[in-house]
Amino acid sequence: MSEALIRLRGVTKKYGTGQAELMALKGIDLDVAAGEFVAIMGPSGSGKSTAMNILGCLDTPTAGQYLFHGAHVEALSRDQRARLRRRYLGFVFQGFNLLARTSAQENVELPLLYRGESATVRHAAASRALQSVGLGGWEHHTPGELSGGQQQRVAIARAIVTEPAVVLADEPTGNLDTQRSEEIMELLRALNVDHGITVLMVTHEHDMAAYARRVVHFVDGRIESDVPNPHPAAPRAPAVPAQVQAP
Amino acid sequence: MLLSTLFLALRSIRRNLLRSFLTILGIVIGVSAVITMVTLGNGATLAVQMQISSLGTNLLMVRPGQRQGPGGPGGGAPSFKEADADAILSQIGGVAAVAPEARAGATVIGNGRNWSTSVTGSNDTWFVTGNWKLASGREFTDEETQSGAAVCIVGETVRREIYGGTRGLGEQLRIKQFSCEVIGVLASKGQGAMGNDQDDTVLVPLRTLQRRVTGNLRVNSLLVSMQDGSDSTRLKAALRDLLRERRKLAAGDDDNFNILDTQQLADTLSGTTKVMTTLLGAVAAVSLLVGGIGIMNIMLVSVTERTREIGLRLAIGALEREVLMQFLIEAVTLAALGGLIGIGIATVASFALAKVMGVPYLFDPTINMLSFVFSACIGVVFGYFPARRAARMDPIEALRHE
Numbered sequence: 001m002s003e004a005l006i007r008l009r010g011v012t013k014k015y016g017t018g019q020a021e022l023m024a025l026k027g028i029d030l031d032v033a034a035g036e037f038v039a040i041m042g043p044s045g046s047g048k049s050t051a052m053n054i055l056g057c058l059d060t061p062t063a064g065q066y067l068f069h070g071a072h073v074e075a076l077s078r079d080q081r082a083r084l085r086r087r088y089l090g091f092v093f094q095g096f097n098l099l100a101r102t103s104a105q106e107n108v109e110l111p112l113l114y115r116g117e118s119a120t121v122r123h124a125a126a127s128r129a130l131q132s133v134g135l136g137g138w139e140h141h142t143p144g145e146l147s148g149g150q151q152q153r154v155a156i157a158r159a160i161v162t163e164p165a166v167v168l169a170d171e172p173t174g175n176l177d178t179q180r181s182e183e184i185m186e187l188l189r190a191l192n193v194d195h196g197i198t199v200l201m202v203t204h205e206h207d208m209a210a211y212a213r214r215v216v217h218f219v220d221g222r223i224e225s226d227v228p229n230p231h232p233a234a235p236r237a238p239a240v241p242a243q244v245q246a247p
Numbered sequence: 248m249l250l251s252t253l254f255l256a257l258r259s260i261r262r263n264l265l266r267s268f269l270t271i272l273g274i275v276i277g278v279s280a281v282i283t284m285v286t287l288g289n290g291a292t293l294a295v296q297m298q299i300s301s302l303g304t305n306l307l308m309v310r311p312g313q314r315q316g317p318g319g320p321g322g323g324a325p326s327f328k329e330a331d332a333d334a335i336l337s338q339i340g341g342v343a344a345v346a347p348e349a350r351a352g353a354t355v356i357g358n359g360r361n362w363s364t365s366v367t368g369s370n371d372t373w374f375v376t377g378n379w380k381l382a383s384g385r386e387f388t389d390e391e392t393q394s395g396a397a398v399c400i401v402g403e404t405v406r407r408e409i410y411g412g413t414r415g416l417g418e419q420l421r422i423k424q425f426s427c428e429v430i431g432v433l434a435s436k437g438q439g440a441m442g443n444d445q446d447d448t449v450l451v452p453l454r455t456l457q458r459r460v461t462g463n464l465r466v467n468s469l470l471v472s473m474q475d476g477s478d479s480t481r482l483k484a485a486l487r488d489l490l491r492e493r494r495k496l497a498a499g500d501d502d503n504f505n506i507l508d509t510q511q512l513a514d515t516l517s518g519t520t521k522v523m524t525t526l527l528g529a530v531a532a533v534s535l536l537v538g539g540i541g542i543m544n545i546m547l548v549s550v551t552e553r554t555r556e557i558g559l560r561l562a563i564g565a566l567e568r569e570v571l572m573q574f575l576i577e578a579v580t581l582a583a584l585g586g587l588i589g590i591g592i593a594t595v596a597s598f599a600l601a602k603v604m605g606v607p608y609l610f611d612p613t614i615n616m617l618s619f620v621f622s623a624c625i626g627v628v629f630g631y632f633p634a635r636r637a638a639r640m641d642p643i644e645a646l647r648h649e
Binding site: 053056058059078079082083085086087089090091093095097099101102106110111113114115119158 | 251255258262555556558559560561562563564565566567568569642643646
């Protein structure tokens with residue numbers, strides 16, 4: 001592996017002190033190259049969410065190094081990490097986290113707002129992103145008027161509207177039924193394959209992990225296995241089902 | 248960025264219209280109370296000044312006795328004579344006119360009705376010093392003044408009570424034992440500064456009053472009208488010296504008369520209403536402060552309620568200061584909006600109340616501007632704490648918040 005986009009070295013994370021002390025991560029080494037699709041699996045309490053927070057620059061390790069694009073994230077201030085997030089990262093959450101009573105268009109424009117883009121640029125980019133997740137024509141619907149699967153698509157559009165290097169997805173299909181889950185996974189796979197975006201995804205469903213090209217297993221704060229998936233799940237349905245393509 | 252943050256704030260206010268309205272209610276009430284109080288207070292001050300100036304501008308009222316202020320003449324002190332008035336006019340520079348005035352209470356009868364009023368004896372200069380105009384008829388002739396003719400000029404209240412709908416000119420009016428002819432009607436002046444009815448009087452020549460009503464030569468007061476631009480302090484001093492001399496007071500004696508300057512009276516009374524205005528305004532300002540606390544309360548609730556939203560904004564790369572600005576601008580926008588609505592309500596309320604209270608409506612740009620700026624400042628002060636709380640949130644915790 002040449003120059004890794006993400007490099008964790010001896011990363012530990014400790015919560016609490018004294019009797020209540022909890023080692024969530026007990027020395028993690030992980031390299032992720034640009035363009036990978038990594039699924040992170042493991043039982044609850046295994047440290048996968050903690051690792052995801054650190055990878056997403058939302059949290060800093062207690063000890064160890066985290067190099068992102070060659071920058072030492074563990075040494076960055078809160079605002080510096082925020083700048084790094086807005087520049088390189090996109091987030092997809094289990095609970096969608098869309099702004100209520102706010103149109104899909106405005107939700108997707110949000111990250112661009114913090115980048116200081118002009119209204120015209122924001123508008124065009126958001127429309128493009130919504131188009132690419134198959135929600136062209138749904139721009140003016142609010143989350144309340146969209147199904148769960150559609151809401152997660154809006155969230156994905158919001159994650160990719162800034163053209164990030166990495167998309168971090170934390171159980172993106174956790175709140176969706178099987179069919180919607182597969183559609184979302186198709187979208188993530190397409191992002192990875194067609195746009196070369198590195199995807200890091202936490203999941204506890206093997207069916208979903210099967211879409212990734214590499215699966216990392218966490219157990220008890222350590223990486224138990226890290227295996228490539230030579231045969232990722234093939235598209236079983238078109239990435240964008242016909243019934244959601246237009247309102 | 249600032250503009251788009253403002254836009255964001257407006258959008259968030261619109262999204263929670265009812266709550267936004269309740270949040271700013273305190274500010275709305277506070278601002279409208281302050282502005283209404285001050286506007287009405289200013290109107291009342293102006294009303295007082297107008298009433299005083301209806302007594303006559305540049306007027307000095309000289310009365311026997313030492314008592315200061317607008318009370319009646321002091322007992323015991325000798326009254327003036329008609330000659331005093333002539334002496335003042337001829338010997339003191341800067342005097343425009345002097346009217347000797349004598350008054351007596353009397354019941355007047357005419358047209359089959361009677362009315363208890365005050366009969367004033369003076370001459371034509373009384374019109375100048377008292378700023379009186381005639382609604383109809385004519386003033387006294389010199390001959391009538393000299394001879395003490397049986398003629399009278401009635402005030403509007405007396406005319407209404409005795410003659411009702413008719414003008415009353417040429418009618419006979421009986422004052423005590425004598426009858427006089429009504430030759431004029433005074434133009435109405437309305438309520439005086441002390442709440443008295445200035446129109447409730449009958450004017451007769453001074454000699455007529457002295458001979459036929461009071462039976463003596465006393466003059467109760469001297470009304471001295473100063474020329475425009477004359478130095479009232481020097482004129483008062485000269486007047487005092489002259490009167491002391493004419494009343495034969497020794498060097499050590501106290502004055503047995505007093506000089507009331509209507510300008511001073513106006514200043515004193517309008518000073519009182521100004522103090523009242525300031526006090527009421529200050530009380531209303533406290534409600535503005537309470538309104539600010541209301542904003543802080545709701546903003547804190549709003550920050551807690553929007554924890555996930557804040558978490559998301561932080562996660563996708565909002566800087567601490569951007570989140571701070573967002574909530575701060577939201578608070579300031581709310582407060583300023585409240586200020587604007589308050590100004591609107593205050594304008595309507597003070598206009599209507601001024602009508603009801605019978606004081607003039609005066610739009611005061613300063614207090615409107617000041618209230619608006621102050622309410623925006625309240626937004627900053629009380630919005631800062633909730634905004635800082637939002638900005639300092641841990642994005643992970645915030646995103647997990649249910």
